[in-house]
Amino acid sequence: MNQLSLVPACDKHGCEKVWYLNQKTSKGQWVCRGCNKENSRKWRQGKSKRAELQQQTPVCLCTRCGVECPGSWHAKRTCEACQRELGRLRNVAYRASQPPARRAYYERNRDKALQQARLSALRDPERIRANQRRWRERNPGVSNAIRAARMGRGNCVISLDAIDKAIIKAMYDKRDRTGLGGGLGPGHYNVDHVQPLSLGGVHAPWNLQILTWEENSSKKNKRPTLREVMKAERRYRLLRRVFERELGTAAS
Numbered sequence: 171m172n173q174l175s176l177v178p179a180c181d182k183h184g185c186e187k188v189w190y191l192n193q194k195t196s197k198g199q200w201v202c203r204g205c206n207k208e209n210s211r212k213w214r215q216g217k218s219k220r221a222e223l224q225q226q227t228p229v230c231l232c233t234r235c236g237v238e239c240p241g242s243w244h245a246k247r248t249c250e251a252c253q254r255e256l257g258r259l260r261n262v263a264y265r266a267s268q269p270p271a272r273r274a275y276y277e278r279n280r281d282k283a284l285q286q287a288r289l290s291a292l293r294d295p296e297r298i299r300a301n302q303r304r305w306r307e308r309n310p311g312v313s314n315a316i317r318a319a320r321m322g323r324g325n326c327v328i329s330l331d332a333i334d335k336a337i338i339k340a341m342y343d344k345r346d347r348t349g350l351g352g353g354l355g356p357g358h359y360n361v362d363h364v365q366p367l368s369l370g371g372v373h374a375p376w377n378l379q380i381l382t383w384e385e386n387s388s389k390k391n392k393r394p395t396l397r398e399v400m401k402a403e404r405r406y407r408l409l410r411r412v413f414e415r416e417l418g419t420a421a422s
Contacts, residue, residue: 338374364394379405
């Protein structure tokens with residue numbers, strides 16, 4: 171049999187095909203030179219069209235919410251807000267599926283986790299406050315239980331009269347007047363408990379003091395010294411005398 175009769179012909183151009191062997195994959199096939207030239211020309215034209223469209227439309231629509239986000243015209247992307255939301259959902263799913271592993275990692279890297287939390291609070295304090303507010307809204311029962319324990323009602327029962335309540339209100343008012351009150355980050359002031367509530371302290375005027383956010387964060391969860399306790403007691407007695415005199419004058 172003639173060897174040339176075994177060479178296939180192209181149905182489109184009518185010419186004989188040539189055998190092409192791919193050196194990388196060691197696979198061969200019959201190809202037509204005319205079809206190969208047409209395919210190469212179409213690929214070059216499509217490449218130039220893609221470059222023009224990419225210059226004309228430098229933004230694309232988010233595949234999740236539909237808003238415009240930076241990127242090439244053909245990319246299937248999501249905006250930054252959707253990426254953060256998807257990351258949060260992945261973290262929630264991981265924490266739900268791996269609670270022992272996450273707890274063990276936190277115990278091994280407690281200092282690193284606290285440092286990362288402080289850095290995130292410095293970078294974006296508004297986002298931290300928004301996350302805390304959303305968590306309280308999603309978990310009202312747990313939030314109320316924690317608040318009750320922090321205010322001293324979970325461990326011991328204390329009775330505050332009108333003067334003590336007025337002192338507490340005045341301290342919070344002073345905190346708001348002094349600077350950015352009750353927030354996270356530099357420039358903010360907080361009402362701190364001299365003896366932490368987790369260590370048996372109570373939410374009472376003799377256990378409160380006004381500190382900057384830096385001082386409050388560096389104080390951590392430590393027991394106060396005798397000097398700090400005596401200083402808080404002296405401050406409370408002084409404020410008590412002042413408020414008794416003012417309330418007595420107002421009543422008379």
